[in-house]
Amino acid sequence: xxxxxxxxxxxxxxxxxxxxxxxxxxxxxxxxxxxxxxxxxxxxxxxxxxxxxxxxxxxxxxxxxxxxxxxxxxxxxxxxxxxxxxxxxxxxxxxxxxxxxxxxxxxxxxxxxxxxxxxxxxxxxxxxxxxxxxxxxxxxxxxxxxxxxxxxxxxxxxxxxxxxxxxxxxxxxxxxxxxxxxxxxxxxxxxxxxxxxxxxxxxxxxxxxxxxxxxxxxxxxxxxxxxxxxxxxxxxxxxxxxxxxxxxxxxxxxxxxx
Amino acid sequence: xxxxxxxxxxxxxxxxxxxxxxxxxxxxxxxxxxxxxxxxxxxxxxxxxxxxxxxxxxxxxxxxxxxxxxxxxxxxxxxxxxxxxxxxxxxxxxxxxxxxxxxxxxxxxxxxxxxxxxxxxxxxxxxxxxxxxxxxxxxxxxxxxxxxxxxxxxxxxxxxxxxxxxxxxxxxxxxxxxxxxxxxxxxxxxxxxxxxxxxxxxxxxxxxxxxxxxxxxxxxxxxxxxxxxxxxxxxxxxxxxxxxxxxxxxxxxxxxxxxxxxxxxxxxxxxxx
Numbered sequence: 001x002x003x004x005x006x007x008x009x010x011x012x013x014x015x016x017x018x019x020x021x022x023x024x025x026x027x028x029x030x031x032x033x034x035x036x037x038x039x040x041x042x043x044x045x046x047x048x049x050x051x052x053x054x055x056x057x058x059x060x061x062x063x064x065x066x067x068x069x070x071x072x073x074x075x076x077x078x079x080x081x082x083x084x085x086x087x088x089x090x091x092x093x094x095x096x097x098x099x100x101x102x103x104x105x106x107x108x109x110x111x112x113x114x115x116x117x118x119x120x121x122x123x124x125x126x127x128x129x130x131x132x133x134x135x136x137x138x139x140x141x142x143x144x145x146x147x148x149x150x151x152x153x154x155x156x157x158x159x160x161x162x163x164x165x166x167x168x169x170x171x172x173x174x175x176x177x178x179x180x181x182x183x184x185x186x187x188x189x190x191x192x193x194x195x196x197x198x199x200x201x202x203x204x205x206x207x208x209x210x211x212x213x214x215x216x217x218x219x220x221x222x223x224x225x226x227x228x229x230x231x232x233x234x235x236x237x238x239x240x241x242x243x244x245x246x247x248x249x250x251x252x253x254x255x256x257x258x
Numbered sequence: 259x260x261x262x263x264x265x266x267x268x269x270x271x272x273x274x275x276x277x278x279x280x281x282x283x284x285x286x287x288x289x290x291x292x293x294x295x296x297x298x299x300x301x302x303x304x305x306x307x308x309x310x311x312x313x314x315x316x317x318x319x320x321x322x323x324x325x326x327x328x329x330x331x332x333x334x335x336x337x338x339x340x341x342x343x344x345x346x347x348x349x350x351x352x353x354x355x356x357x358x359x360x361x362x363x364x365x366x367x368x369x370x371x372x373x374x375x376x377x378x379x380x381x382x383x384x385x386x387x388x389x390x391x392x393x394x395x396x397x398x399x400x401x402x403x404x405x406x407x408x409x410x411x412x413x414x415x416x417x418x419x420x421x422x423x424x425x426x427x428x429x430x431x432x433x434x435x436x437x438x439x440x441x442x443x444x445x446x447x448x449x450x451x452x453x454x455x456x457x458x459x460x461x462x463x464x465x466x467x468x469x470x471x472x473x474x475x476x477x478x479x480x481x482x483x484x485x486x487x488x489x490x491x492x493x494x495x496x497x498x499x500x501x502x503x504x505x506x507x508x509x510x511x512x513x514x515x516x517x518x519x520x521x522x523x524x525x526x527x528x529x530x531x
Binding site for chain 2: 118120121123124125127128129131132135136171174175176178179181182184185187188189191192193194195196197198199200201202203206211212213215216218219220221222223251252253254255
């Protein structure tokens with residue numbers, strides 16, 4: 001039939017390209033195989049263990065739509081600081097939605113009372129971050145639809161594992177985006193948010209592994225490029241994230257892994 | 259500037275910095291933005307303590323800004339590194355259940371000292387000498403390293419970590435001309451916030467700061483939390499965003515606030531021997 005029965009994905013950005021994404025979905029439909037090369041597997045692994053407890057597929061919020069299967073949302077870095085704030089807004093939408101669902105599922109979950117107190121606070125913060133950025137962006141804002149493949153909102157392990165991934169990603173994203181801001185006032189605001197995300201990250205990690213050093217796994221936090229962050233975030237967003245006029249240079253942080 | 263500051267400035271300040279003070283006076287005369295009072299900065303690299311910072315809403319960031327921030331950060335990291343090194347020594351106050359937590363923090367602060375030292379040297383600067391510290395603040399605080407004084411140790415730990423977060427936050431705007439140093443500073447700043455969150459939990463506090471609540475710390479620690487009650491971001495009062503989302507308390511928790519170099523110096527100075 002002229003169709004490949006196997007396709008190679010060497011990076012998550014391959015999935016952004018319309019042709020390969022369509023092919024990917026087509027292959028899944030006809031029972032073909034997709035080989036994810038190490039870079040993609042690493043990106044997925046960086047999410048940590050999101051398959052806790054009795055994991056079951058849950059595309060909550062997406063009506064079953066898979067990540068990246070929706071319409072394209074383009075962040076145009078020619079807009080300067082606005083693009084960075086749009087990027088932050090995308091992540092805060094994801095976090096706000098996630099924690100709102102977590103709180104909504106408290107009744108059926110094995111989260112302790114102490115867990116719930118922390119998660120309710122975090123939900124409040126992320127909603128406030130999201131709504132602040134929405135106000136700041138005005139007509140430059142947009143809505144994204146999250147999706148949560150294989151997240152079990154009734155499982156403490158699944159919820160905390162996913163939360164850890166989001167918080168660590170948010171820290172790395174803000175740390176990596178700082179270099180692209182040109183207005184010191186915007187850098188200060190981003191700074192005000194990232195330290196709270198880091199407080200969240202430490203709390204979640206402590207809940208997963210108390211009495212250990214896991215609350216802060218490195219002396220230096222990650223500094224991720226927008227492309228790297230988008231590659232991970234795309235796994236939880238129905239809309240297809242795209243960049244226009246993406247920055248051509250990225251200055252690494254001390255971990256040299258951005 | 260009044261006469262006394264001018265006199266001090268003439269004898270102690272780097273000429274380049276003095277020139278910027280004069281520019282600043284012109285700015286004010288021409289109706290430039292109002293700022294908090296100006297205080298003088300000691301010549302770079304000679305003594306690790308700065309009495310204050312020049313307003314950074316007016317001056318473009320320069321390499322001397324970057325070096326000044328690095329030296330200031332190094333001072334704060336020296337303080338933390340020594341605090342945790344002494345606290346984690348055998349016979350100290352930390353219960354065995356939390357020994358890993360504080361060994362982790364200690365190791366991080368030591369790594370921060372090493373990194374900042376290396377960057378300063380790479381830029382041709384001389385790292386400020388580590389000062390002598392007095393963690394009893396001349397007897398105002400019980401010995402935090404005595405085996406029975408874990409709560410004192412924890413209190414100072416929280417004070418230093420929350421201060422460090424706000425200190426870095428107040429300085430990153432001066433690093434925009436050097437993206438490598440900016441990225442490094444951001445990567446340290448967020449780790450200090452992780453430390454703060456963890457230590458606050460060990461003190462029975464939330465990982466985040468509510469209003470200007472110092473969370474049971476002694477009164478001398480209040481300056482560390484003043485300003486955290488702020489609900490205005492980017493010129494917008496966000497109070498109503500707390501509706502259904504934990505109220506104004508949550509709005510204050512959702513954002514950490516910067517401290518100026520002057521404010522941080524005032525907080526830290528009592529712990530210099």
